[in-house]
Amino acid sequence: MLARSRAHGLLGPRLSGSPGCLPRGSQTSRIANIVHASTSAPLNQDSSLEFQKLATDQSQSNNFSPSHTITVPTGDGEVQNLGEAEATNTTTDQHDPDTYNPSSASRGLRRPGAWSVSKKATRKILHSQGVSSKLAHSVTRRLNAQIRLRHKPLSSRELYLATVIQGNSLYSRELGLQQWRAAYKEVYLANRYEHEIQNKNCGGSFRETWNAMHRTEKASHWQRLAIWLLQHEPERLPDFLIVTTECKDKPNFTMVYDCLRYLDNFHYDTWLKDWQSGSHNYQSLVETCLDPRDWPLVSVTQKAPRLYIRRASHDGVLSALRIVKERSIRISAETALCFMWRFTELADVERALQALEFIPQKQDDGLTIHSDEVMRHCCKLLTLDTVQDGSAGRNFNILPRLLKMGVRPDRDMMNVVLSNAFKTGDPQLGNDILHFMKGHDHTFDAYTYTTLMKDAVSRGDRAKVDSLIHDIASKDELRENPYLASKIFHSHYIFTTKYMDADADPSRVFYAMLDLYNQLHDITPLKELLIIPPHYTPREGSNLPPSPIALYIMIATFFRCQNRFSNVQRIYAQFRQLVAQGHPLISPLAKTDHTYNEFLIALRSNPRGLRLCIQLVEDMLHSSSAKQKNKTPYHVKPSMRTWTILLSAFIFNRQPRAADKIKEMMAKHNVKYNDVTWNVIINGYANAQNIPQTAASIKAMEQQGFSIDPYTMKSLRYLRDPERLWVAIDELDEAAPAAAQAQDGQPAKIETTSKLEPELSSEEQREKELDEGLGKLGGKMKPKL
Template sequence: MLNDFLKANRKDKDIQESRQYLGRHWEVFFEERRNENQGRQGSNGSKRSRQMESIANFDPSVDVYDLQLEWKNIPRKYRRNYWPGLMLDILCKRPDDALKFLVATTLADPLPNRACIEDSLDYIVEYHLYRQSRSPITSKNFAVLFEAINNLLTKFIPSKVRISSYAIYHICKHADRIQAETLLETLSRRGQEVNPNLRLHFVDFLARRGATDSAVTLLGSMHRDKVVDFTEPRVTSICATLLRCSQQNPDAIHSESHIYSLLLEWGIRPSIIFYTILAHNAFESWDHETAWKIYDMIIENDIEPSDHTYSIFLHNAKLRKDQEALENILNGVKANNIRNEYVATDLLHAMLLLHENQARNLRGDEARASSESLFQRMVLLYSTYFELSPLEDLAPEYFTLDRKLSPEAEGRRMHPDCATLSLMVSTVIRCRVEQSELPLFYNRFKGLVDAGHPDFVNVATEVNVFNAFIKALGKDRDTLPFSTQILGDMLGAEASGVKAQSTDIESNDRKRMVSPTVQTWSILVHAFMTQGQPRAAEKLVAMMRRRGVDPNKITWNTLITGYLQMQNMAGAMHSDDRAEEGGLGN
């Protein structure tokens, strides 16, 4: 049985050189045992056999030092000979206990065969960290495994106990920052050679865990040893990771700029990847000026920005509502013929945000004209990148264009994803649909969802669309009551004070829509308070709490402000008291 287990668990490793897992040296044990059994001529029940059986069946709860004493009771000359068979038996039948057996039996001389120890460590590491991937090891259990293995490596020189690159790789994948640095230090101190491939893995692991200085030092040693080519794509990728993750550790000796200068010195070729990372890090450090200088440098040096480059600069321009920066990005996107759905959607969103910021003080016909102008520009931009057909299914009167695209341009248009469609539906609600037409427009949208339209079923999972409907409906006393019907649809069932629209669709099918968030409830509260209906607003607060949604600071401030505008000091103070009780006081 053990021989079958041995053969079944031989395999090539992914890391380091190709070698046999549970190698041929284990066969020596079986050959010796066959010869020994022939020489004994069938003698059974010896004291030694009982000792071996006791060891093989040790109590998992036994202290490791008690197990060591039991192991020492076996005559020294037999320990090395019988260790492989005992270890194979434990690996086969009770692998969870194999590490304890390994630790206990290496505390006493003579040590088992080095190659057998290495194979056993491989199997133990794989069993705990790879084979049980459906039930990942806990950090507490991994700490026990790590400490035991690291202690073995610390105690014995490589000629006595060795660990394979395969095991090191899997340990590193699960190690935290301190554990990864400890293992690297242990390997360095004991002088165990680590191949270049594994050293690169170490650089990657260390960088991702914020061990910036250790990662830079290791990469520098590889450069000095001339075992790494910084022009290789994989090495470039790891260097990019190191640069990107350098932000995680502000106390590191090596700053981001120093790391980049070192990489250039070692042979990294400047590329858009590194420029983008430098800009991204600058944005995260709130150093917008440096980031935009990097963008200017990219353009001046005729380096073609990537989709990701445009995305991060566009995101920053949106946050700052910088009209000039957005126009620069839009010109770059058009000039470089960028066809990326995320970049295009970000551009559309930026147009909407800028409009809302600029039109904040507009009223009446001027506000209406501005909104219609924005909407037409957004539809034109949208149609440049995306298919219009899903939106035409919803509202052809708003989304049909007179101009015809060439077959080539038509073929390059992308199918819009959920986020893009949600943005455009929200925009038409804000900018084009007349107040009195909002209920009819919502029913049209809901009809597509109920009918299972492949695009709008997904849009119904986006809360922003429903929030846009409710916010728009809440602007007028006549359409305000309809907002509670939308709330009923989102809740998916009739509730006290709120009724979903009548429909032939069963309740379970109707619950295709996203549930209301605290923002949704707050928008409703604001609408009713603005329209002078505080009792309805309070009912909504009570309902959201019953449904497990706690009011946030915006909810309470909406109530307080509403009561103050109604000159209801008692209501305002009561709302403030409730906010204080929830830890959200001003």
Template structure:
């Protein structure tokens, strides 16, 4: 098969998609290729209902061209739905034209593993540990759990390295209790090559700590997982403390983060790039300019960080937040973009920007220190910077079309961006400027709802086109607010409610802002009451919108009126319930009286 053209790319894409989903336990979302027709379904039905022998009789009658077209589709179906039947299928169809070796290899490996290495048939005492680890790594989440339970029930002999294999599976499944159970087994096994302070154990502890969180117990706040790891005798290393530091700042409690930082300093730990990235992330999130500048001075004093791409990415993000996201009115938009482009070009390859037509093909910076491929966050930041600084809806649409074209071509750097709704949100936001064609803006949301491309795989990563999230809808709503179109705002709100999208504080602030801008006092009052009903309290952005109310006393009166109407409605409902109770009681007494007479 395929002697001239090679294995079809669509088959590799669908197989890699299937394999990636199987490893992640997300098979439900996988779809067969659109090439499947009634004839394919008929062949599959013969296998499922009549058996492989009946299928062979039908298969032998088919022309070579037909077999070449149908074999890949049936193989994919069996891998997904009936893996136990796949080996028989491979044997039955193993004659000219032979399936390519690359297709057989991929189809056979997983099926052979599941069929020939069933844990039910594993020996109890001397289980080959290498085989167990291979099975656990490749058999999928459900089968790995089954293997663990079987070995635990049988009290099978197991090595420390195998336990770490199970621990890794449980961490990937976010099963903290099982992962800790595995960790507690390590000192019991007492392997001289894998102690609690060995690199392998520490690496798995680091991965487990990524799932840690702060909980309130007995009036104090503490981490959930960290104390249990420390109780087992694990001595924190720099890598572990970096994760603990990140977890501490992620709680929003900067004091907790600074306590962890002081502990690291007291232990004499030399901060790594990961440490500084965590500190920068916290300072940027709090928009603490002084702290960012202080950290940058520390970073610049370290020669080992001079060409660190990860720190460069985080510093790049800080520049975006302070100069683009929070726009500096003292600098023109074009100057802001040039500054960001200059910073970008010190580290990263300019080709992706040329491919998006953000910069001309002949643009180049002769003072390039490095020529790294930009990560997805870096490329997103540069694209968002261009869109926010351009303020030209026509250019936005042109860049969006280039972006869609690169996704269709599976551009190795640009195509993965399609999985992030933030990219689409930036395109949508660019239509808030005057003279925008809002039908193009709406079309972007339509493209997200009905993507023109299916999920695909790049560098073994499953890429699924992003669907609209709460910020997509809220951004679209804000565009209509900027254009003074309250009807469109209401339409977006109705669409969100129809699709069960829960509003957040940003959504409510946008709705309130729309009502205020159109001097719709009743709508403003109603939105505030609904926001309160949803459990949100007014924030700085709510108050900023309310300061635009021309007649605050009318708004106050409208809110009081709504409160009175709500009280009246509750009173009427209670009255109706009381009357219903009285009527039921009267009927019950009458029935009792009649029963007593008879």
């Protein structure tokens, strides 16, 4: 009799017209577990964005149990067929390929724990949390099903946490998730494939605030509200999710993730990434709605943690990793790799290595520590590697730890190691890595040769560069590589143009570079910049569009070979016009300061070019501060190097008042001096025989941590009486108040009379014009807050 009663209670007759549904009992059970998938109910809007409850006077419930097979997305771009009687569980489908399967990768010894949960234990835990004991049956049933499905026993603590998380869910039976999935997938597909919603069958409106509603009412209406907002007002969905997930009775974790995934996929680039509501932004929205403390312990759909990891803050991701480790939440190798990627992006090496430990050494399917995806992430992590001196000598920090974890470096990883070795400034270390790669039969690719070229050029080893170019030319797969071609072009610029021999013919150097450029790229952009002389007849060359680096090199080559003021003025006017027009090849040059600096260098040697220098920096400041809707600024802000070159232009042309104004602007906007800036200032004072200011500048430079270098000593040779300089420095050492005035990157103000050449009336007029230009330039700049 007892067995027959239990069987009747659990396996009663199915509901007509609702395949797969369990029998419903009281009206309370009807309201709590059967939710209408709504698509047509109007939503009241008020300025406070408080959500009001829907009317509950409904006489019947409609299910979304499709009677035919439909194709639905299961993740970010994946699709899956749903049949008439789809089997689901609380948080994920049992066939979800992205859910961790412990049978395929067992990590360590399994702790003893419960393989089943009793209703008595569940009821006791729910009672301690103030949750109705009526939910004990459904919670127990679902937890036991998940444990059997995932083959994961629960310890006492895990049992408590899993029960609390499940008990706080508004939907404790399978029907709620089934209905949600059917309605959500239809809305998702309608948006993705741009077709109309087919099922539109519900009504209702908000009337009272969400927190005033009873649990059963929340369960009855949450899905309908979410689906309606997804369709009609997605901008209000974030507020709705915050309100409904911050209270104790939370919607199903998978449903919340579905809503956020929908918003992230379809609205992130348009408005979601800049969304704000009160103290919340999108980052805090994700951290609130997908709180790791609410992640199901037994079975969590892995795409939800990955969305959290991608969008949460550094502290949020740290918290997620800690909770995963403390609660032994099973995560897939893909999720562990997502942890590793995000911590690498945040330059958190220790946590990235901890995440890598979750990826198994061996696995029947899926990712392992030797998979290509894992190796690519290890390459990215190695870009953060540094060299440290230890008891065993110099060694890398990250590489040995990866090797200890079982990672076997391939050629791509060794390329990164080789690059790191040369970055240390120790050529021997780089050569040791190179010999190791040769000894392990690693074939050199374009990345390897690019690294070797970069090192040889930085050391000025022209013989090595020529040898590498010869090797590249002998390999067909490397000869046409655009990155190597750009590196070879740059090496020619360094050795023939930037550091031009004193006896070299500038005109021949320019045409040699132009011929090499013509072999690699289309010459049309240079014609548009008015750089190509009219009489030049190019040979048949390449039609490939040039990179910004190639164009910059040719502009710099032209100015270093033909830097007449009229040429620079003409080309800058054309450059400015093409950038303003958004030229596809010329305008990218305005995104960095390199091209502007070349214009300034070409102008600073001519007194007539000072006003154009001011105009150029004014263009950079004006355009970079202009806020244009849906348009990026077409001029970059002046960098420290830009300011230093501008300052040197006035110092070299003996315009001390204008130079002082430039320094005032730099101080006003908190532009700190570097060693080059200090050497320019000291050079100017030394040339003017202004010993007090020279001494004050040297003291200020030392106070900022810079020491006298060979460039400083070269400037001091211009002093006619160097002994007076050291006397002035000693006096400054004894005068603490005077030294205190030299803080914040500015030399102490010492009243002195500069012995400059007498100014003529034309020079006075020129200084007046410069003063007006500098005043206009200063007005363009807004102080930093």
